[in-house]
Amino acid sequence: MLLADVRTAAPGDAAAISRLLAAAIREDYGSLLGEMRVGRLVSAHCSLPRIRAEIEIPGGAPAWLGWLVAADADGGVVGAVSGGLPVTAEGELYALCTAPDRRRQGVGSALLAAAGERMRAHGALTQRVTLPAEAAPSLPFFTRHGFTALSPVRLGRSL
Numbered sequence: 001m002l003l004a005d006v007r008t009a010a011p012g013d014a015a016a017i018s019r020l021l022a023a024a025i026r027e028d029y030g031s032l033l034g035e036m037r038v039g040r041l042v043s044a045h046c047s048l049p050r051i052r053a054e055i056e057i058p059g060g061a062p063a064w065l066g067w068l069v070a071a072d073a074d075g076g077v078v079g080a081v082s083g084g085l086p087v088t089a090e091g092e093l094y095a096l097c098t099a100p101d102r103r104r105q106g107v108g109s110a111l112l113a114a115a116g117e118r119m120r121a122h123g124a125l126t127q128r129v130t131l132p133a134e135a136a137p138s139l140p141f142f143t144r145h146g147f148t149a150l151s152p153v154r155l156g157r158s159l
Contacts, residue, residue: 006114009067009080014052016077017067022046024097028137041132045095054082065122068114070098070107078102081111083119083127091119091159093129096138112145120159128156 009017022042029038055067063084070079079098086092093115098107116127129142134152147155 005071006068006110007071009055009069011052011055013067013069013077013080014048014055017055017069017080018046018048018051020077020080020099021051021095021097023100025132027100029132032133032135032137037132065115065118068111068118070111072102079107079111081115083115085119085122085124089123089125091116091122091124091127093127096129108141109145116159124159126156127159128154130154 025041025046026038029041033041051067054064057064057066063086065082065084067080067082069077072078079096079102081096082094083092084094093112096108096111096115098111116124119127127147128150129147131138131142131153136153139155142155146157148157150156
């Protein structure tokens, strides 16, 4: 199945983003961080009211550039990314997730590229991400896309 669309998230996407992000955190970090830490991550980052509010924040504010979603041909959300520019010229990925059954199909790469384009349009020269653990399962993905270690859990690349 091919990726159909990467677009700005709409309010109706909030529940799908929340579910996808929670599933990705549980799958990727469950055994690595343990149930309690994973529960805290899910609680902090996957709250439906939080994601709904974030989607409704008007775009263009550099510190928050919003959510993007990847949708399949039927319109179902199969991935999501959020980011902003918390520091001048430095883009930050706040979240990036794909449906577990859609990994290694280009969904994450398409989302990362779209987030990078949005950040560049707002003046970013670099892009960074902080991972929840040194042995994060997503580390090879980010390395393949040109990110290098800035610290054990922080990665960066030039845009």
